[in-house]
Amino acid sequence: MSTIDVGDATVYYEQRGRGPVVLCISGVTGDAGLWTETAEALADEFTMVSYDRRGNSRSPRPQHWISTSVDEQADDAAGLLRGLDLAPAVVLGASGGGVILTNLVLRHPEVVRAAIFHEPPFVSVSSDADEVGRLMGVLFEKGMATGGLAGALVALLRWSWGEEGLAALEPQLRERLLSNADVFLGVELGAFIEYLPTPEELSRVKVPRIVTAGADNRDPTADYHHGYEESQWLATQMHTELFELPGGHVPYLTHPAALAEALRPLLHALCAQSGPTGSCRT
Template identity: 80%
Template structure:
């Protein structure tokens, strides 16, 4: 079990492969396991790194840690890359990990060789943020009624990842992911919802970047279409084209091999 001390926290991480470094940042559940199958596909050409975010899964909750911020989350990612002597790296951030990556390129651009930001939930810029908020509240209430915070976490994950995404996680790993509900709902969710960089900040990003969305979310009738809209908004603010990747919101779980092959040329271009 590999761990590293970063910014007052001990972070569990996984590293495999050889070649230019690629760091993957998870959103909800904050677990390194979400990237395992995709990383194994790419490890023949890249050094693939993922980690359990602070206080999640195998990264113990720091003493007296009662709140977090996107600055803290990005500082952890930067500290991990520096501590492992892998900076600068290409960084792939999905969902909440994409929000962290957005903060990372703004505050620690020197550790990022290139950024791939996939469907960051900047909900307030979607076409109907109130509807998304109502859906989140309903899922939380229904999940809590079934089985408390673990039930609420499972309901939210199922909505974001789809049935196929949740089914792709082994049962013993799934239990570990759902146990992160206390950290997510108690410490992380508010910080992620409140964070939104200004257009001027985003327009000033100099790091090579790709903003991506899942092809399955393009249609307005898709359950997670707001994720596609949020990526469209971010791509416009960062003055870059939107790239479509296979699958929906969690292609690293539902389409790991296909996603890896779609990413391979993008990673090659960013690591030249």
């Protein structure tokens, strides 16, 4: 098992393949295993790196760690890249990982060669933010009533990931994810909800970048349509394009092979933008 010390945390990570470096940052449940199939599919051309965020799954909870911030989470990502001598890298952040990536490009741009943001949940900018907040509260309460923190997490994941996303989890991965319920709901959630950079900050991002959203979420009647809207908002603020990926909020679970093939040309294009050699890192 590969681990590295990052600040006051020990972080488990996975690295596979060769070629330009791509770091994948997970959101809710913070587990590297969410990326396994997509990373294996891309490992023929890229060095794929993922990690269990601090306190999640195989990354032990630091002593006396009872709160976090998006700054802290971004510092961990930067520390991981520096510690492994993989900076700068293309960084792909999905869901809450996209929130972390936003902070990373603002505070540690030197470790990011290029960035891909997939549906970061900046809920307050969506057209139905109040209803989304109300629904999350209802789901949390119902889940807690039937299954405690793990039940609340399952309810939230069923809403955002869909039944297909939950069904794609292998038993061992599902067990790890549910064991992170207290970290997400008790430590992380508030920090992620509160974080929203200003349009002025976002307009100053200089690294090559794209924003993506799930094609299934384009429909205004989709359960997670607000994620598509939030991606549209971020693309506008960062003066970049919005690309659609197969599936919805978690294509790395529901469409891992199709996601890899959709990402491949985007990664090559970003590498070509990032330097005169056309390579992120060789």
